[in-house]
Amino acid sequence: MTADSNVIIEAHELSKWFGEVVAVNNLHVQIKRGVTGLLGPNGAGKSTFIKLCLGLLRPSRGHIHVLGSSPRHNPAVLREMGYCPELDHFFDNMTGYEFVYALNRYWGMTKQDAEKFTEKACELVSMTDRMDDPIEEYSKGMRQRIKIAQALATNPDLLFLDEPMSGLDPQGREEMYTLIRRLGDAGYGVVVSSHILYEVERVTDNVVLLYNGTVLAHGRVKEIRDLIDEHPHTIKINTPEPRALAKAFVGDTAVMQLDFLPGGLVVRTKDPNACYQILNDVMLERRHPIHGVQCSDDNLQSVFEYLVG
Amino acid sequence: MEMKRDVPDTSHTVLMGGERPVPAGMLSFILSVTGHTTTLILRRQRLIFAFIICLMPVVIPLVISASSDLQFGEDGMKMFMQLTKRVHIEVLAPLLALFLATMLVGEDVETQTIHYMLTRPIPRTAWVVGRFIGYMLIAAIILSLSLVLTFFACVTLPNFAIGMETLTELARFEFIGFLALLAYGATTMMLGTISKRPIIYGIVFLYGWQRAASLVPGMVDFLTIVKYTTALIPAEATATQAVKTQEALLAFQKQVYLIGAGKAVVMLLLITAGLLGITIAAVRIREYSGSRAIG
Structure with a gap:
C-alpha cells in the first residue's frame, strides 16, 4: 500500500461477486484528492465500487482502503465520508430540513450542531428557501440537491456522488456542475459516477474508465476524448x-x-x-x-x- | 495493512463555515435513533388503524353494561381480567408488534434509506436498539391507554370498585402487556430483518404456532411467548379458556407444565435480549446493496 497522503482511495485485486454475477473484477486503482470521474456504461460496476468504498459491501476478494483504512464497520473512516446515492430514497413525510437534520443526528451530532450544519448545507446547495417544504413537493433537481446537502452536512473529507446529474433538466445540470467544481476547488475529495463522458468532462479532467467491473483506463479526459472524437x-x-x-x-x-x-x-x-x-x-x-x-x-x-x- | 495518513486537510471546511461537528457517544446515538423512529411511526397512517383497533376492547364492557347488566350480572373485575388476557395480551400486543416493529429494519432495506444510515459512523447496535426503543415507546403508550380505558369502562359493570386492589391488578396487567410488547416486538423485528416475508411468518408464529403449541402434549409450548405471559396472569382470567380448550379437543388431556411468575419474567426478558442480539448480528453481518440484503 502506498504512503502517498494524496491517495484517498486505493483498491488492490478488488473483486465483488453476487452469486454468479461478477460486479467488480480484480480491480486495481488509486484515486487522489480532487474531483475524479468514475465513468462507465450501466452495469460497469460503478455503484458497486462506490458501495465497497463506503463499506456497505464486503470485498469477495482483495481489499480496499479509503482514507488509509478499511471502510467497513469503521466509524473513523465513515465520519470523513459523505454519500449521495443515485436513486431517490427518502424517509416518508419529511421536509428537506427534517431529512438532513435526522441524518445529522444519526451521524452523532448534538441537536445544536445538527441544526447549524443542516442550515449551512441547505444554504450551500441553495435550498434554504424550500428546505421546510415536504420532499414530496420537490422537483427532481431539488431532491438531488437535498441529497447532496445530507452528504455535505457532516462536512466530510470525501464525497461520493452516484450519478448526481441523472434526471436533471439542463439548468439543474449546470447548477450541479457548478456545485461539484466548487467542492473540488474547496479541497473536497469528490468521486462522481456517470455513464456520460460529457457530464464528467464538465466537472473534472481526471477520470477512471470502468467496464465490466475492471478499470479500462485511468487518466485525463483529453486522452479519452481523443479516442471518442473518432x-x-x-x-x-x-x-x-x-x-x-x-x-x-x-x-x-x-x-x-x-x-x-x-x-x-x-x-x-x-x-x-x-x-x-x-x-x-x-x-x-x-x-x-x-x-x-x-x-x-x-x-x-x-x-x-x-x-x- | 493500514496506510499511514497525514493529518486530514480540513481547509475545504471553509465552505461549511470552517467548522467540523463533534461526534457524540453511544447513548446519544440511541436517543437520536429513538427520536427519529418515533417521528416516523407517529406520521404513519397505519398507526391510526392500530390505535382504533386497540380501542375496541373498551367498547365491550360499555355495551354489555348498557344493554344487559341486570340480565346477566357480569362481574366487572372478571370481565376486565379476561378481556385483558384474551384481547390485550394475546391479540393486541402481537398485533401492535406486527404493525409497528416488523418493518423497523426491513422498511429501510426495502426503501434503501438504510444506505444513508449505514454510511454514517453510527454503531449498528445503537441503530437497532434505538429503533426498538422507539417502537416500544409508541406501542406501550397505545396498549397502556387501551388497558386504562378498558379498566374504567369495566367500572360500569357490577362488582367492580376502584380501590387499591383493583388498581394493583391494573398495574400488574400493564406490566404483563409491557413484557409481551417487548418479546413480540423483538420477534417481529428480527423476522423483518432476516426474512423476505416477515408479515406472513409473523402471523404464522404469533397466531398459528402459539395456538397449536398450546394444544400439543409435552413441553412444546415452552417455545412460545404466550406460555410466559399466561404464567403471569391470575388464575381467574385463565380458567374459562382452559375449559373451552378441553371442550374443543373433545376432552383431549394435555398435561400443563407450570412455570413460576419470576421465571416467566426472566424468560420474556431473555427472549427479547436474544432476539435483539440476533437482529443486531444480522444487521452487522449482512451487506446492503440494493433493496435486498445479502448474506
Missing part, C-alpha cells in the same frame, strides 16, 4: 418543431449529420459542446420549444469496445 456523439432533442430547430444547426461545422424523428431531431457531432451551445442559445431566445435532451452514450460504448479490443 466516434460521433449523438444528441437526441425532443421538440414538436424538428425541422425549424434543424435550421439552427445547419451550417455549423461541428454538426456531422441531422436526422429527423417523429417529434424529435437527432444531431450527430464530433463537438458536443458546440451543439449544446447552439441549444442553449435556442432555449434562451425561446425560438423553438424543446421538451427534452438526451445524449446517447453510443459513442462511449464504441470507445469501450475499442479499448477492450
